[in-house]
Amino acid sequence: MTSIQQFFQNSVYFGVVLSLSTYGIGMLLKRKFKLALFNPLLISIFLTIAFLVVFRIDYKTYNEGARYISYxxxxxxxxxxxxxxxxxxxxxxxxxxxxxxxxxxxxxxxxxxxxxxxxxxxxxxxxxxxxxxxxxxxxxxxxxxxxxxxxxxxxxxxxxxxxxxxxxxxxx
Structure with missing residues (x-):
């Protein structure tokens, strides 16, 4: 396991930070390009999946922190x-x-x-x-x-x- 994976594994709010960050990027893209296709939620989903795949972080690790958003x-x-x-x-x-x-x-x-x-x-x-x-x-x-x-x-x-x-x- 790499040090990046260990950091995310041990970070309680990693999922929240990743979700909010990718959503923020989606909002910026929506404002900049003003196209319906740049839906912030859609952008956030794609960016989150890409991040998890690139850094080989399993969904369970991500969801441990992201579940706080559902509250x-x-x-x-x-x-x-x-x-x-x-x-x-x-x-x-x-x-x-x-x-x-x-x-x-x-x-x-x-x-x-x-x-x-x-x-x-x-x-x-x-x-x-x-x-x-x-x-x-x-x-x-x-x-x-x-x-x-x-x-x-x-x-x-x-x-x-x-x-x-x-x-x-x-x-x-």
Whole structure:
């Protein structure tokens, strides 16, 4: 084991520092190039994987420190309610459009997942793993745990859906 690997192995917050650093690089690239493809989360994922591969650091070592970030998922999701509340009058004014958008989004998402489940003959666990693909990670984890799905796959699907939606939304 090299000295770099030993340093990372013994560093409690290595995962947090790596995650935040690569996300910061993603933010800088996004600001500089102003392209939807330079999504900070997507850049962070690629840079983190590259770093772990180049320095031959296993995921378990990285995750020992990075897991502290997941503690912040639920509070950060709750914090999203504040700007939403500040726009409450605008939401009330456009209540019909908001409700139609939410209902149509839920129906299309559930229908798409249901059709994929039928097409690929998924069992119950695989099916419920994909159901929360369009909600926040913090809530999705709780839903999938309750429904007895595969949490790591759900997190991956939620992140992919969010990044793709972010990239597509800027283009649209």
């Amino acid at each position: 912040l998922l639920t509070p950060s999701t709750v914090c999203l309610a504040v700007p939403l509340y500040e726009q409450f009058d605008l939401l009330k004014k456009n209540c019909r459009a908001v409700i139609i958008g939410i209902v149509s989004g839920v129906i299309s998402s559930l229908t798409g997942i249901f059709l994929l489940a039928l097409l690929f003959k998924m069992d119950h666990s695989a099916y419920v793993t994909l159901l929360p693909k369009s909600i926040t990670t913090a809530i999705g984890i709780g839903v999938v745990q309750e429904l007895k799905g595969y949490v790591p796959v759900t997190v991956t699907v939620i992140v992919i859906t969010g990044v793709f939606g972010n990239i597509a939304a800027e283009t649209v």
